[in-house]
Amino acid sequence: MxxxxxxxxxLRPSKLMDLAFEDKKESxxxxxxxxxxxxxxxxxxxxxxxxxxxxxxxxxxxxxxxxxxxxxxxxxxxxxxxxxxxxxxxxxxxxxxxxxxxxxxxxxxxxxPIAKALVDMNSCLISLGTICDECRSVCPSELRAIKIFDRQVHIDLDKCSGCGLCSFYCDNAGSAIKIENI
Known part of the structure; x- marks a missing residue:
């Protein structure tokens, strides 16, 4: 870059530091x-x-x-x-x-899709025994890419738009769902 x-x-100083330490191999x-x-x-x-x-x-x-x-x-x-x-x-x-x-x-x-959502079940509240379906409920109604069964969150990557609503509204401060560029 x-x-x-x-x-x-x-540049703001914080952005300058980010640039100084960014991995040059990554595009x-x-x-x-x-x-x-x-x-x-x-x-x-x-x-x-x-x-x-x-x-x-x-x-x-x-x-x-x-x-x-x-x-x-x-x-x-x-x-x-x-x-x-x-x-x-x-x-x-x-x-x-x-x-x-x-x-x-x-x-x-x-x-x-603009990106894809990936779930980390080790951070998901459902796998920790908490009743939660926030990610499923905020997924846009025409997509319904998120399903919950067997105490697991399943994201249908063919339906996922990468909008980020699931991560943004995640009850675990978004740490269970990451939005990745495709």
Missing amino acids: TISRRQLFR KIKSYIRPPGVVSEDLFLDKCDNCSACLEACPHGVIKKLGPEAGKFEYTPYLNPRELPCHWCTDFDCIKACPSGVLSKNNDEKVK
Whole structure:
């Protein structure tokens, strides 16, 4: 990851420390979760004009722009579902607002997942004997990717959108469910 001199001086000290100690082998591009409707990262970076239309259209304000720590990806939209989950709106205002068309639905009018949720049963309250179904109850109704049976949480990765609602509302402070970029 290379950042310009101008970006370096705009960084907050905490971000500067993060950059100094980041693992150089890991591709930084894979760590960004993009707004719903992105078909591929390469196409997104090529066609997105950083107009902020998707940010302004999002009714929940979860789409943000990357800062100077992102180097050449600065100003591109991203999400952090762990901090602010995508609500997987039925209307997908962010997709409708995109003037470049880089955010779009598939031919079958479905939207490609933005990430995947992975459950750590060692941290899950259910496996510790607590009655809990918060992750299942907040999973968007049209997806219903989370099922609970035999005192285990099961995530259907074919249905999971990666919205992060399950992790955000996890009664164990989100430690049982991680949202991973795909």
